[in-house]
Amino acid sequence: MKDLKRLFRKAVLFGLVLWALDLGLGEGLRALYFRRPAVDANADLRDLFILFEKTTAPILILGSSRAKNHYYPPLFKAAFGKDCFNAGAGGAFIEYHEAVLEAVLARYTPEIVVLDVGPYDFSKSKTRRLALASLLPYYRRHPEIRPVIKRRSPFERIKLASRIYPFNSWLFTLLNLNLRNPGPISLESDGYTPMTKEMKAPQWELESDRVIALDPLALRSFKAILSRSKEKGIKLFVFVSPYYSKTRKSYYALDAAASICKEAGVPFFNMWDEGTIRAHPEYFSSVIHLNTSGAQAFSRLAIEEMRPFLGIREDVRKSRPR
Amino acid sequence: MKLTSVEFLVFLFVVAGVNGLLPPKTRRYLILAASLAFYAMLAPEYLPALLLVVIVSYSSGLRIEGRDGPARKRSYFLGLGILLALLVSFKYAGALRSLLDLKSRASLPPWLSSIGLPLGFSFLIFTALAYLIDVNRRKIPAEKNFPAFAAALLFFPKLAQGPIERAGMLLPQVSQPGGLDEGRVTQGLKRILLGFFKKLVVADRLAVFTGMVFGNIEQHNGSTLFLAMVFYAVEIYADFSGYTDIAIGSAKILGITLSENFERPYFARSIKEFWGRWHMTLSAWLRDYLFLPLAYFFSRRFPKSRTLGVKTESLIYAAATMITFGLCGLWHGEGLHFLIWGLLFGVYLSVGQASRKFRERVARRTGFVRFPRLRNAWKILFTFSLVTVTWLFFAVPRLADIGLILKKLLSFPGRPFLLSGSQISYSLTAIFLMALLDWSAEYGRGLSAFFESPRRIVRYISFAALAVLILMIGFLDEDQFIYFRF
Numbered sequence: 001m002k003d004l005k006r007l008f009r010k011a012v013l014f015g016l017v018l019w020a021l022d023l024g025l026g027e028g029l030r031a032l033y034f035r036r037p038a039v040d041a042n043a044d045l046r047d048l049f050i051l052f053e054k055t056t057a058p059i060l061i062l063g064s065s066r067a068k069n070h071y072y073p074p075l076f077k078a079a080f081g082k083d084c085f086n087a088g089a090g091g092a093f094i095e096y097h098e099a100v101l102e103a104v105l106a107r108y109t110p111e112i113v114v115l116d117v118g119p120y121d122f123s124k125s126k127t128r129r130l131a132l133a134s135l136l137p138y139y140r141r142h143p144e145i146r147p148v149i150k151r152r153s154p155f156e157r158i159k160l161a162s163r164i165y166p167f168n169s170w171l172f173t174l175l176n177l178n179l180r181n182p183g184p185i186s187l188e189s190d191g192y193t194p195m196t197k198e199m200k201a202p203q204w205e206l207e208s209d210r211v212i213a214l215d216p217l218a219l220r221s222f223k224a225i226l227s228r229s230k231e232k233g234i235k236l237f238v239f240v241s242p243y244y245s246k247t248r249k250s251y252y253a254l255d256a257a258a259s260i261c262k263e264a265g266v267p268f269f270n271m272w273d274e275g276t277i278r279a280h281p282e283y284f285s286s287v288i289h290l291n292t293s294g295a296q297a298f299s300r301l302a303i304e305e306m307r308p309f310l311g312i313r314e315d316v317r318k319s320r321p322r
Numbered sequence: 323m324k325l326t327s328v329e330f331l332v333f334l335f336v337v338a339g340v341n342g343l344l345p346p347k348t349r350r351y352l353i354l355a356a357s358l359a360f361y362a363m364l365a366p367e368y369l370p371a372l373l374l375v376v377i378v379s380y381s382s383g384l385r386i387e388g389r390d391g392p393a394r395k396r397s398y399f400l401g402l403g404i405l406l407a408l409l410v411s412f413k414y415a416g417a418l419r420s421l422l423d424l425k426s427r428a429s430l431p432p433w434l435s436s437i438g439l440p441l442g443f444s445f446l447i448f449t450a451l452a453y454l455i456d457v458n459r460r461k462i463p464a465e466k467n468f469p470a471f472a473a474a475l476l477f478f479p480k481l482a483q484g485p486i487e488r489a490g491m492l493l494p495q496v497s498q499p500g501g502l503d504e505g506r507v508t509q510g511l512k513r514i515l516l517g518f519f520k521k522l523v524v525a526d527r528l529a530v531f532t533g534m535v536f537g538n539i540e541q542h543n544g545s546t547l548f549l550a551m552v553f554y555a556v557e558i559y560a561d562f563s564g565y566t567d568i569a570i571g572s573a574k575i576l577g578i579t580l581s582e583n584f585e586r587p588y589f590a591r592s593i594k595e596f597w598g599r600w601h602m603t604l605s606a607w608l609r610d611y612l613f614l615p616l617a618y619f620f621s622r623r624f625p626k627s628r629t630l631g632v633k634t635e636s637l638i639y640a641a642a643t644m645i646t647f648g649l650c651g652l653w654h655g656e657g658l659h660f661l662i663w664g665l666l667f668g669v670y671l672s673v674g675q676a677s678r679k680f681r682e683r684v685a686r687r688t689g690f691v692r693f694p695r696l697r698n699a700w701k702i703l704f705t706f707s708l709v710t711v712t713w714l715f716f717a718v719p720r721l722a723d724i725g726l727i728l729k730k731l732l733s734f735p736g737r738p739f740l741l742s743g744s745q746i747s748y749s750l751t752a753i754f755l756m757a758l759l760d761w762s763a764e765y766g767r768g769l770s771a772f773f774e775s776p777r778r779i780v781r782y783i784s785f786a787a788l789a790v791l792i793l794m795i796g797f798l799d800e801d802q803f804i805y806f807r808f
Contacts, residue, residue: 004502004504018789021790029794130799153328155327155328155332158328168795168796169748169797171744172748176743176744
């Protein structure tokens with residue numbers, strides 16, 4: 001008993017020292033992360049900051065890097081006469097989109113949301129939860145994303161008791177960003193990342209025609225996005241943008257997503273092997289990503305598909321930016 | 323459940339808490355239940371294989387002890403044979419499958435194709451073999467209590483990666499493990515923290531660079547490959563010794579002392595010394611159960627003082643060393659690269675032993691002996707370089723790729739590719755901190771003054787700073803453990 005008391009005293013004292021160090025350094029890292037020079041100097045930080053703190057764009061694009069590279073906001077703006085922000089993020093999965101939508105809904109309600117999905121969004125994978133790491137710095141500022149973030153691991157809540165943990169592996173990047181002079185400060189971005197590269201020698205991606213094991217948590221997130229959009233009166237469109245891949249279009253995961261959409265009355269467009277895009281290998285920068293020309297071509301097609309649901313008759317080609 | 327996860331810590335604390343509440347004689351049952359639960363969470367499909375090893379070694383031990391003469395010998399060799407057959411069939415299942423596929427030209431049933439190496443199986447078999455050998459040599463009595471025996475063999479902190487414990491050392495402890503002792507818990511937690519630091523801040527951080535470079539050898543020049551080789555040498559050490567620290571610390575919390583497995587191996591001044599500091603429980607196992615019996619066998623077969631004009635003693639040393647390290651290489655895996663890795667160490671040791679006097683003479687004649695510090699530094703650097711070359715056979719399984727790396731190292735240096743500024747900063751910081759930790763421990767200076775300060779607050783701040791470093795620059799999302807493969 002005496003031993004336990006001593007152990008408890010030691011643990012409390014050590015805990016206090018650790019808490020003080022964690023608090024001091026964690027707050028320091030937080031300040032470095034949200035300082036304007038850092039936010040301005042890094043496109044990913046900037047776009048995330050705009051998304052969480054600034055944008056009120058009525059049209060919002062959600063998805064992975066494929067969304068980031070495939071949806072060209074100026075065309076959406078021209079077609080629908082409303083601002084558009086592309087919130088696609090590299091390596092992001094459906095849970096990430098759910099968290100982002102919740103963060104946005106806490107500030108304003110977009111009119112139109114375009115969600116780009118792929119089979120990877122619904123498949124069981126160890127890496128899917130890693131993408132949520134980029135949202136950790138917003139954990140304290142945005143309580144609405146907490147339920148999603150906590151799904152990263154069973155003990156995420158314990159880890160997030162630390163102030164440093166959300167900024168894990170940011171130290172050197174933040175020091176570098178804060179020391180570098182970024183030039184004129186600007187938070188103007190529509191979130192789109194242009195890709196100029198053209199796929200040199202097109203190679204069909206030879207994936208196996210397997211049935212992907214579905215992740216029930218991913219399907220839950222997908223359904224949550226659908227139901228939250230309906231609840232808030234958002235016009236939601238779900239797309240599968242083109243791949244330059246031989247893999248069959250009808251993935252089990254995408255069939256499941258399509259049937260969920262059908263049930264919820266949400267338009268679902270599987271444009272995986274869209275012929276007009278596939279006919280142009282020069283539209284692709286790789287088998288999974290379109291370049292800017294491809295993004296413009298695909299965005300026009302997507303807008304045409306959306307148009308009847310929005311009751312707009314104008315021809316998008318007339319409003320193409322020059 | 324990874325040893326570096328919060329899940330493991332929670333599991334350990336729950337087991338330690340219950341262990342503290344139980345009367346000493348019943349603790350072995352808890353240890354056994356916890357070990358089985360731990361393995362069931364890691365790889366439940368291989369639990370029967372592990373239990374088979376436990377049953378075979380338990381019953382063989384009793385049979386050996388209860389008999390004399392040829393019957394004893396029969397039981398002994400039967401036990402060893404079954405254990406070795408299990409090791410070979412699981413370890414070389416892949417190679418056997420390829421051979422069967424090739425011979426029969428027909429696809430094998432799916433259940434046979436899915437057989438892999440159970441996690442920690444090689445470590446378990448070596449522990450079991452040592453037990454049977456020691457019982458046969460009458461060094462230890464056979465254990466009569468099955469739960470205590472099973473708990474010792476399957477003791478969860480060391481199950482997946484060692485240390486390879488001797489039954490004589492572990493069985494008495496597991497039979498009556500200690501309770502919740504304040505001093506041991508504190509020491510254990512400090513050791514676990516150190517292990518977390520080595521694994522998450524050093525090993526996993528360096529793995530980002532080495533994984534990327536060795537995964538695309540053709541794309542990288544000689545300088546980048548050289549850097550990756552050095553990084554890999556630090557990575558594998560931090561990885562393995564980090565996990566060992568966690569195992570030792572966890573065992574300490576449960577009132578059990580495990581053997582040390584590493585003693586700053588990169589401060590070794592010769593390959594012989596390196597093996598006295600690296601994976602010490604494996605080196606001791608190989609020495610006691612393979613090298614010495616082989617050397618004894620050869621010396622009985624070749625009683626003359628000179629053979630073929632060479633000292634028989636030197637030839638016996640070389641032969642026993644080559645066989646021991648060749649088998650050590652094969653113990654690590656089925657690939658030819660592992661065999662070459664082992665044989666390379668055999669060559670290093672044999673040449674080192676044969677050239678010892680010559681090197682001493684050269685040092686005396688050149689006056690190098692007058693600069694002991696410089697000489698020591700040179701020896702450490704040379705030994706590290708030799709060892710770093712051998713790790714190439716661990717990091718890269720294809721011999722053609724190893725050839726390409728060696729070719730590029732010699733002919734195509736160029737500017738190294740450094741991934742990104744922050745990545746290389748993390749890697750260099752990790753190497754610096756690891757070197758500083760080892761240097762402090764080796765010479766009792768530097769950081770030791772903080773970690774072992776007589777002032778409690780200084781010690782607390784030092785360990786809290788270590789924890790903060792883990793949170794700040796540790797690689798917390800991905801995990802791979804090199805030695806889980808064995």
